[in-house]
Amino acid sequence: MLRTIKPRNARSKRALDAREPKEVEDARTAIFVRGTHTGEVVGAVMKELMALKKPYAISFSKKNTIRPFEDASSFEFWAQKNDASMFIVGQSTKKRPNGLVIARTFDSKVLDMCELGVDKFVSMSELKTPKSTPGHKPMIHFASELFDTHPRYVQLKSLLMDLFNAEIVDSICLPGLEHVISVTVGPSPPQAPSVAVGGTQQEDTKNLPKVHLRTYTIKLSPSGTRVPRVELTEMGPSLDLSLRRCQEADPALWKAAMKRPKLKKQDIEKGLGKKKKNMEVDEMGDLRGRVHIARQDLNKLQTRKMKGLKGRPGEEDVDMGGGASEDEDEGDESPRRKKRREE
Amino acid sequence: MDVSNLLASHAAKFQSVTVEKETPLDVDAGFLTVTDLNPIDEESYRSNLEEYLQSTARDGTQALIAALYALPTQLSPDGPLAQLPPPTTALPRAKPLPKPKAPTKWELFAAAKGIQKQHREKKIWDEEKQEWVNRWGRDGKNKEKEEQWINEVKANAAVDFDPVQATRNARKARVAKNERQKLQNIARSQAVREERSERKIEIERTLASTRTSTASMGRFDKKLEGDKKMRGVKRKFDPTEASAEQEKQASLALLSKLDGEAKRRSKDTGGDNVLNVRKAIRSVSRGKGGVALGRDAGRGGAKGKRGGKR
Numbered sequence: 001m002l003r004t005i006k007p008r009n010a011r012s013k014r015a016l017d018a019r020e021p022k023e024v025e026d027a028r029t030a031i032f033v034r035g036t037h038t039g040e041v042v043g044a045v046m047k048e049l050m051a052l053k054k055p056y057a058i059s060f061s062k063k064n065t066i067r068p069f070e071d072a073s074s075f076e077f078w079a080q081k082n083d084a085s086m087f088i089v090g091q092s093t094k095k096r097p098n099g100l101v102i103a104r105t106f107d108s109k110v111l112d113m114c115e116l117g118v119d120k121f122v123s124m125s126e127l128k129t130p131k132s133t134p135g136h137k138p139m140i141h142f143a144s145e146l147f148d149t150h151p152r153y154v155q156l157k158s159l160l161m162d163l164f165n166a167e168i169v170d171s172i173c174l175p176g177l178e179h180v181i182s183v184t185v186g187p188s189p190p191q192a193p194s195v196a197v198g199g200t201q202q203e204d205t206k207n208l209p210k211v212h213l214r215t216y217t218i219k220l221s222p223s224g225t226r227v228p229r230v231e232l233t234e235m236g237p238s239l240d241l242s243l244r245r246c247q248e249a250d251p252a253l254w255k256a257a258m259k260r261p262k263l264k265k266q267d268i269e270k271g272l273g274k275k276k277k278n279m280e281v282d283e284m285g286d287l288r289g290r291v292h293i294a295r296q297d298l299n300k301l302q303t304r305k306m307k308g309l310k311g312r313p314g315e316e317d318v319d320m321g322g323g324a325s326e327d328e329d330e331g332d333e334s335p336r337r338k339k340r341r342e343e
Numbered sequence: 344m345d346v347s348n349l350l351a352s353h354a355a356k357f358q359s360v361t362v363e364k365e366t367p368l369d370v371d372a373g374f375l376t377v378t379d380l381n382p383i384d385e386e387s388y389r390s391n392l393e394e395y396l397q398s399t400a401r402d403g404t405q406a407l408i409a410a411l412y413a414l415p416t417q418l419s420p421d422g423p424l425a426q427l428p429p430p431t432t433a434l435p436r437a438k439p440l441p442k443p444k445a446p447t448k449w450e451l452f453a454a455a456k457g458i459q460k461q462h463r464e465k466k467i468w469d470e471e472k473q474e475w476v477n478r479w480g481r482d483g484k485n486k487e488k489e490e491q492w493i494n495e496v497k498a499n500a501a502v503d504f505d506p507v508q509a510t511r512n513a514r515k516a517r518v519a520k521n522e523r524q525k526l527q528n529i530a531r532s533q534a535v536r537e538e539r540s541e542r543k544i545e546i547e548r549t550l551a552s553t554r555t556s557t558a559s560m561g562r563f564d565k566k567l568e569g570d571k572k573m574r575g576v577k578r579k580f581d582p583t584e585a586s587a588e589q590e591k592q593a594s595l596a597l598l599s600k601l602d603g604e605a606k607r608r609s610k611d612t613g614g615d616n617v618l619n620v621r622k623a624i625r626s627v628s629r630g631k632g633g634v635a636l637g638r639d640a641g642r643g644g645a646k647g648k649r650g651g652k653r
Contacts, residue, residue: 022438106439140375145380147378169427214396227408258435259436
């Protein structure tokens with residue numbers, strides 16, 4: 001465990017406060033960790049992924065004896081020490097060559113992990129094409145129906161989105177969009193109905209279709225309409241990945257991680273929360289409302305008042321009184337009134 | 344006039360920026376993400392992989408760009424800023440939600456008394472200097488008495504009474520008191536949930552989940568000595584003996600509920616189904632109405648009472 005630090009000056013206090021939980025979180029910082037043996041390919045892959053992830057990336061240049069699926073305690077320590085919540089571990093062993101583990105944490109505890117094997121890798125430097133500016137936000141494109149149905153691919157999509165784009169921003173500069181990361185899953189093998197249901201873990205991973213990760217720069221050309229036409233140029237890195245082991249999130253931890261903050265009243269008026277009916281903020285920033293009135297009851301319309309049309313005194317009392325009191329106390333009655341009632 | 348040529352060129356223009364797919368693309372503009380849930384075209388995937396990947400990526404990106412350019416924009420020196428909607432994809436948080444700050448003792452008191460918080464300016468107007476000075480801190484107004492060159496001393500003051508030192512001590516005591524209260528507030532907020540109890544809950548939860556994690560859901564497991572029985576949800580009952588005050592409250596609540604129900608029913612139908620109350624009142628009061636009837640009844644009753652006393 002880390003010792004708890006008591007801030008001794010304003011600067012260190014500010015630094016500690018910045019690490020406190022926030023309602024709207026910043027992007028996840030990722031730590032790139034080398035395992036006992038990394039190998040040339042995985043080392044290069046990590047370097048390039050880090051180039052995409054910068055400035056929210058920390059590199060651990062030394063080797064670490066780490067087996068994420070057996071003991072994840074190191075992750076917890078590193079997450080606390082570096083205020084990071086994502087890990088990319090590169091490790092190449094005889095049994096699992098060119099392995100890449102993506103792990104994310106919640107509250108410095110490991111939430112879920114996914115191991116990927118790098119089957120093919122094309123570096124940025126191999127492709128002599130224009131590159132994107134470091135630090136710009138990428139767009140992400142996922143293509144496969146499996147990203148909606150298969151739990152492994154749903155998890156992978158969630159992990160990749162968290163890795164590259166998990167920051168909530170309220171506006172983005174449109175000319176600043178320079179590159180797109182495209183993730184496509186190959187067709188599932190024909191005799192693999194067991195993809196979703198059966199088989200052991202070992203069998204399962206062999207049947208899972210490959211994942212192709214490509215990075216393209218975009219070129220916008222005018223099309224005569226407001227929306228420009230998009231052309232893509234491959235930028236690199238290009239990866240062909242296969243799914244290996246994975247660790248699902250603990251349900252209780254997942255539930256805690258998925259808690260959303262309550263929206264503020266101001267946000268609701270802006271339309272971020274549940275939209276309120278008949279309310280809108282106009283261009284001047286004023287809140288305008290629309291009121292709907294029920295159909296007018298013409299029987300109650302006040303027409304010209306005339307003496308002859310006036311009701312008897314006390315008539316209103318009957319209407320208002322309802323069943324307030326009914327005593328059997330008989331008052332005197334005038335013959336004139338009785339006469340009128342008989343009419 | 345033949346406009347088919349014009350129309351064709353216009354359509355071609357639009358075709359280049361619109362994407363037609365079987366399943367419409369799922370765009371999450373808040374995270375700049377687009378998901379294409381259409382199945383893979385296996386033929387082109389096998390024949391020319393890179394080209395196929397690039398074309399699907401282009402279609403997806405085109406749809407995303409179209410969605411982004413449709414958003415309201417603001418001008419900025421670097422180009423138009425698109426106002427992004429909140430993301431629709433739910434991603435797990437990295438840290439738990441911030442805990443609300445525990446209220447201080449004063450805040451609790453103020454809330455109970457309905458005292459509104461007032462903003463206190465840091466600067467204060469000095470009549471003599473004719474300028475704004477700090478309320479506290481450097482050249483603060485609260486040190487005015489200590490720094491003035493002459494002080495009033497009461498006639499019966501002790502011989503060694505130092506007015507400057509006295510006011511300074513009083514000020515320092517106020518600061519110390521504030522510090523003490525602050526520490527007390529912090530201690531009170533931390534006492535709410537201790538670390539130990541939190542860990543105990545966590546261990547119990549882990550134990551409970553491991554005991555039901557075998558194939559038989561823990562049914563055929565060997566029982567260890569001292570193993571506690573797993574508990575489910577317990578029913579709760581009110582205590583049989585309650586204070587008179589509580590009992591009264593409960594009964595009144597029940598009565599008022601019944602009363603309210605009866606009122607509601609009478610309002611709905613205007614009395615029960617047998618008697619038309621409005622009609623009855625009208626006939627009894629001879630058309631004067633219920634209020635007049637009540638007035639008369641009250642007068643008669645009061646008279647009667649007074650008469651009885653005499």
